[in-house]
Amino acid sequence: MTSTIPGKPGSATPSVEEPTAPREPLPAAPDQRGPENVSATGVPTGAPEASRAQSGAALTTAQGVRLRDTDHSLKAGSRGPTLLQDHHLREKITHFDHERIPERVVHARGAGAHGVFDSYGTAAGITRATFLAEKVSTPVFTRFSTVLGSRGSADTVRDTRGFATKFYTSEGVFDLVGNNIPVFFIQDGIKFPDVIHAGKPHPDREIPQAQSAHDTFWDFVSLHPEAQHHTIWNMSDRGIPRSYRTMEGFGVHTFRMINAQNETTLVKFHWKPKLGVHSLTWEEAQMIGGLDPDFHRRDLADAIEAGAFPQWELGLQVFPDTPDQMFEGIDLLDPTKIVPEELVPVQPVGLLTLNANPKNFFAETEQVAFHPGHLVPGIDVTNDPLLQARLFSYIDTQITRLGGPNFAQIPVNRPHAPVNDMFRDGFHQDAVHEGVAPYKPNSLDGGCPFHAAIAGDPNAGDALVDAAFIDVPEELGTVRKVRENPQSFEDHYSQVTLFFRSLSPVEQQHVIQAYTFELGKCYEQAIRERQLQHLANIDGYLAAEVARGLGLPVPEPTVPPAEDVVPSPALSQVGKEWPLDGRIIGIVTDDTSDAEVVHGLREAIDAKGMVPLVIAPTGAPLPDGSPVQRTYLTARSVEFDALVFATGSAQVDAGTHPNEDAKIADPAGAGTVDPRLTLLAAEAYRHAKAMVFADLTPVLEGAGVDREAPGVFVGDPATKLQDLFTAMTTHRVWQRFP
Ligand code: HDE
Numbered sequence: 001m002t003s004t005i006p007g008k009p010g011s012a013t014p015s016v017e018e019p020t021a022p023r024e025p026l027p028a029a030p031d032q033r034g035p036e037n038v039s040a041t042g043v044p045t046g047a048p049e050a051s052r053a054q055s056g057a058a059l060t061t062a063q064g065v066r067l068r069d070t071d072h073s074l075k076a077g078s079r080g081p082t083l084l085q086d087h088h089l090r091e092k093i094t095h096f097d098h099e100r101i102p103e104r105v106v107h108a109r110g111a112g113a114h115g116v117f118d119s120y121g122t123a124a125g126i127t128r129a130t131f132l133a134e135k136v137s138t139p140v141f142t143r144f145s146t147v148l149g150s151r152g153s154a155d156t157v158r159d160t161r162g163f164a165t166k167f168y169t170s171e172g173v174f175d176l177v178g179n180n181i182p183v184f185f186i187q188d189g190i191k192f193p194d195v196i197h198a199g200k201p202h203p204d205r206e207i208p209q210a211q212s213a214h215d216t217f218w219d220f221v222s223l224h225p226e227a228q229h230h231t232i233w234n235m236s237d238r239g240i241p242r243s244y245r246t247m248e249g250f251g252v253h254t255f256r257m258i259n260a261q262n263e264t265t266l267v268k269f270h271w272k273p274k275l276g277v278h279s280l281t282w283e284e285a286q287m288i289g290g291l292d293p294d295f296h297r298r299d300l301a302d303a304i305e306a307g308a309f310p311q312w313e314l315g316l317q318v319f320p321d322t323p324d325q326m327f328e329g330i331d332l333l334d335p336t337k338i339v340p341e342e343l344v345p346v347q348p349v350g351l352l353t354l355n356a357n358p359k360n361f362f363a364e365t366e367q368v369a370f371h372p373g374h375l376v377p378g379i380d381v382t383n384d385p386l387l388q389a390r391l392f393s394y395i396d397t398q399i400t401r402l403g404g405p406n407f408a409q410i411p412v413n414r415p416h417a418p419v420n421d422m423f424r425d426g427f428h429q430d431a432v433h434e435g436v437a438p439y440k441p442n443s444l445d446g447g448c449p450f451h452a453a454i455a456g457d458p459n460a461g462d463a464l465v466d467a468a469f470i471d472v473p474e475e476l477g478t479v480r481k482v483r484e485n486p487q488s489f490e491d492h493y494s495q496v497t498l499f500f501r502s503l504s505p506v507e508q509q510h511v512i513q514a515y516t517f518e519l520g521k522c523y524e525q526a527i528r529e530r531q532l533q534h535l536a537n538i539d540g541y542l543a544a545e546v547a548r549g550l551g552l553p554v555p556e557p558t559v560p561p562a563e564d565v566v567p568s569p570a571l572s573q574v575g576k577e578w579p580l581d582g583r584i585i586g587i588v589t590d591d592t593s594d595a596e597v598v599h600g601l602r603e604a605i606d607a608k609g610m611v612p613l614v615i616a617p618t619g620a621p622l623p624d625g626s627p628v629q630r631t632y633l634t635a636r637s638v639e640f641d642a643l644v645f646a647t648g649s650a651q652v653d654a655g656t657h658p659n660e661d662a663k664i665a666d667p668a669g670a671g672t673v674d675p676r677l678t679l680l681a682a683e684a685y686r687h688a689k690a691m692v693f694a695d696l697t698p699v700l701e702g703a704g705v706d707r708e709a710p711g712v713f714v715g716d717p718a719t720k721l722q723d724l725f726t727a728m729t730t731h732r733v734w735q736r737f738p
Contacts, residue, residue, distance in 0.1 A: 062091060101366070102401050103151040106196055107162045109210070110145030111155075111244065111297040112365035113304055115354035117167055123316060123349040126265045127257040128454075129378030130467065131169035132349055139168045141412060142354055143368055144244040144300070148199050149210025154289035155296035156280060157210040158239040158514065160230070163249035163271060164370040165352065168416035171467050175374040176269055177394075181238060182250035184335045185227040187489050189389020195220055195227070213521035222530035225492035228538065229336045232496050235514035237279035237507055237573060242731070243299045245310035245582065246278040247271075253372075253387040254332040256321065256380040256472060262456075264472055266319040266332055266382065268339065270346045271312040276578030278731040281687050282513065284638045291636050299582075301357050308582035308609055309355045315346035323475075325382065331488040335386040337495055340568035364412045369398045377454070377467045385485075404428050420449045496538045497562040502571040506737045512542060516549035528552060577729040581609040585724075586630065586640040588615045588677060588699075592648025595624040600718050601644055602626070608725060613640070617674075632676040637683035642728050644692040645681065645699050646717045673702040681705055685712070688736040690727035692720040710735045 058066045067088060074086035082089065104110075121134025131138040145162035146155065161180040166173060185195045198220030201207050208214050212234060221227040233239065241247045251269030258264050280288070288295045303310060317339055325332045330339055358364035371394035372387060381387055398407055404427025407413055422438040437445040452468035453460035500511065515535065519528045528550055535543035536555045547554040569575075585605050589598055598614060605612035613629040614622070621627055630639075637643070681703035684691055690711040693700045705712055711733030713720040727733055 061088060062095070101403065104145075104401065105397060106147050107145040107164075108151045109149045109153050109155070110143045110162065110365060111300050112141060112143040112358055112368060113300060113310075113354040114356040114358065114364075115140050115142060115309075115352060117165075117314070117350055117352050119350040120348060122347060123257070124259075126259050126263075126267070126316075126318060127378040128260045128467070129169070129174070129257075129376050130171055131167055131174065131376070132378070138170075139416065140352065141166045141168075141364065141368055142352070143365060143370070144247070144296070146210060148212070152293075153210035154293035156240060156285040156288045156293075158212060158234060158282075158285065158518075159210065160234060160239070161241060161244070161247055163247065165249075166368065166370060166374075166413075167376075169376055170417055171376045172417045172469075173374045173413075173415045174376045174379065175370045175372065176249075176251055177370045177372045177390075178249045178251045178269060178271070180241065180247040180249055181230060181233040182248075182252060182268075182270075182338045183229045183233065183495075184252055184386055185221065185230045186224070186386065187226050187334060187336055187485055188385045189387075189393070190385075192389060192393070195224075213518040215522045215524050215527055218519060218522050218527045218531055219524070222527055222534060225534065226336050226489070228492055228496045228534050229499065232499050232511065232538070235518065236499070236503065236511050238277075239514070240280045240282060240285040241296070242278040242280050243275075243303075243582075244296050245300065245303060246273055246275050248273060248277050249312065252335055253384040254319070254325070254382050256382055258378050258380060258470065258472060262470075264321040264380075266321050266325065268317040268319075268332075270315040270317065271352070272315055272346065272348075274311040274313070274579065275581060276576060276731065277573045278578075279573065280638075282510065282517070284687055287636070287638045291638060295639075300354075302611070303582040304354060304357050306582065306611060308611075309353050310582070311354075312352045313348045314350045314352060315348045317341070317344045317346055319344065326488065331486065333382060333384045333486075334489050335384055336489075336492070340498070340566075341570040342566075342568050363410075367402060367407070367410050368412045369394070369402060369407050369410075371395055371398075375469065377469050380470075380472050406430065493534075493537045493559055494562045494565065498565045498568060499571055500539045500542055501565055502567040502569060504572050504574040504734070506734055507572060507574060508542070509737070512545040512549070515542075515546045519546065519550055529555070533558065574730075574734055578731065579609075580725065580728055583610045583641040583728060584613060584639060585610055586613050586615050586635060586637075586643045586680075588635075588643060588645045588647055588680065589622065589628075590617060590647040590674075590677075592696075593622075593646050595622045595626070597718060598622060598646055599624060599626060601646060601721065604718070604721050615680075632674060635676075635680060637680050637687070637689075640684065640689070641731075642690040642692075642724055643680065643684050644717050644721070644724065645677075645697050646694055647677070647697045647699060648694065673698050678702040685709075685736075688732040688734060690724045690733055692717050692724050709733075 059070060060066050070088065070092070073082045073089045075082050084090075117131065117138045117140050119132050119134065119136045119138070121132070123129075123132040124134060130136060142165045143162065145164075146153065146157060146159045147162065148159050149157060162178075163180055164175065164177045166175050186192065198216045199212060201209055202214065202216060212218075221231045249271030254266050254268055256264050257267050292298065300310070319327045319332060319339070327339055328343060330337050332339075372381070373391045373394065375381070381391065399405055402410065405423070406426050406428045408415070408419075409428070409430040422440065424433060424438050435445050441447060451463040452466045453463035454468050454470060455465055457463075457465075500508065503511065515531075519531055522528055529552065532543060532547055532550070532552060533555045535546055536557045537559045540554075540557070540561070544554045587598055587601050587605075602612040602614065613635075614626070615630040615632065615635040616622065616628040617632050619628055619631050677699045681691065681699050682705070685703060685705045688711065690713075691705070692713045692715075693705070693707070694717050695715055700707060700714065707714050711727045713723045713727075
């Protein structure tokens, strides 16, 4: 019997031509290998051959067998049925069929980055954690997220943002799993399924996606006075960040720190962005949701790729560990309360720099598993009942999400400290454990491994004196087993009032508009009225304005008005100046623009660590050959922090514009202006962005921009650029908002 080999002369199935010539592969990059020191038996599992990263010039099966064709299935004749015998077809399709894992039940949509945490040593007096000792650098992985939306939902929805950081410390993994809002909806974790069921899309039609503007969410929060504080933060500009790089982060709960003398302190964690806290406007957020749903993900990755590494200072608010765990009347175990920074300043303890994008989204960002119970010696939890429930939930959900109990062996989750546990077997076991005695005590493995202890521990016995995690002994006194909250959890309004009254007038307007919008999207009148009652208890002006927008009467407050609230200026985002690294400035050009001027603008913007994007009528390079990044068709104002119109007399040549009706008559009488340019200018003007207009451009008039308005600079673009930079340091030209 003879056979033909496909691809050879005379064969029935010609090979598909390779688009590039085969070449010798690069060796696996170091970060494609897992960290070493991870095997329980001490065998390094990070060797290149253990890596599944693509390597080698030839395509293979999962078993390493080289393939000559992956484009045609094995058939009984070229027009015949496919054969069950085709092992490669079956392997390829079967693997594909199982590519998806369940998305996170909350925080499904996220973006991550690698980085480093450099400790100042300022916390060394209150914690024995070595990663907080002086001048220690610790590798980290941070994942930012929205809460409610599915994995493919838009980034800019109104929601809380997750801010979770994994520190690969020399003493094991520490996870700081925080949010960009310092309080939470509920005081007891047993209510978490309730609040999430209410916030997620309605179960019958699965709408709306990734938002709180619907009946079930407002039904829940209006039935929970304790949810009012978190809710007003969501309704404020904090709910729609400009970028992950411009968000604060909070550990929310109070944690406990233990120092070398075994003294304890209570702390709250804060992340302070070096670029300041900035937000989108609601209209921008909505537009970006359609125009660029990946806006935050893209922004983070682009900034890191461009070398504008985002940075946050980690700070601590420190409180004495008193028996009642109260501070000036604020219950430190109540996760719906903050301690104003004016009362207890945030003290910086280290610097986080995100400096590398993940190489593979699924392997790293999707598979990373955070857990508030990943603690290191020197940091412990408190009895905050929300935190206590979280301590159960994270590993539990990860067992389903990551397919078994061995997810700590996934490269992004592997500790950089040696692991010597006695956990064995289970799905996806990657380690080849040696020895016969995975139990303690044992005599067969020479008693190994031993317990560790801390220096001076009277109970150390024969333990190795090394950093060990110590649960802080706590006196519980005589307690009754009860299902109830402490009385000190009962004040639900005074801090909400504090938040509202600490905002600037323009931020207060945004809060009013957000409540009016969201409640306007509720169909049930009873829900709107119930929520209005809470607003009346928070602040009379807030309630009156929202009621007016909804066309409802203003209810009388049912609690005594909070007259003695002292505002906390730290809660406002307005009124400060910030660095501009990584900000995006659009340079609008047309056929009359001077290429040299445009070149100069790009260089000047670049020199400031910002990103210039040239916008031109088409994608054709400028006359000097320099590239164009956006066209009139692909540019939309919401992508830019500021705009420079380096256009000349940009008029649409009658007859060449594709849409005659779209042309706008230029009031200055200069003819017609491309409507996409006037739209660009009008939107940026409305969103209070700083703008430069070249003298000659008719765009300004076409867009209805007041040339005298603050943050509008008319003249030679090169000379006006410095004014633009100065105006941008406050993020927006706030005076322009009505
Ligand atoms: Fe979470 N949360 N959470 N949460 N959470 C999860 O864990 C949970 C809470 C936070 O980027 C889940 O692996 C309960 C507060 C972040 O991977 C789950 C309660 C804060 C992330 C879970 C809370 C957070 C999560 C879903 C109330 C801020 C994303 C997937 C008791 C301090 C982490 C997962 C990432 C994720 C449970 C409340 C932050 C289900 C039960 C408060 C940033 O385990």
